[in-house]
Amino acid sequence: MNEFLLVASAFVLTLVAISLMAILRGPGDPERMMAAQLVGTAGIAGLLLVGTAQGTAATADVALLVALLATFSAIAFVKRGTPRSPDAPEDGS
Secondary structure: OHHHHHHHHHHHHHHHHHHHHHHHHOOOHHHHHHHHHHHHHHHHHHHHHHHHHHOOOHHHHHHHHHHHHHHHHHHHHHHHHOOOOOOOOOOOO
């Protein structure tokens, strides 16, 4: 079973490497952000597969950290692209 999990994680991480090319060559910012979210999701899946195959619980913590960082990157992207209304205060509050 461990061999299957390691092969599955290698397959997922190969797809991550391919999607990194989409980030570099993406036609626009939204496509690049979606590719970055794909990298985050596949990275989490790969980490969980490797952690399960090797029996290390610390990889689950790293996968949770990657999920948190992917969420914050999506929020930052949306906040950056949202236009401000003219009557919004200057200090951002």
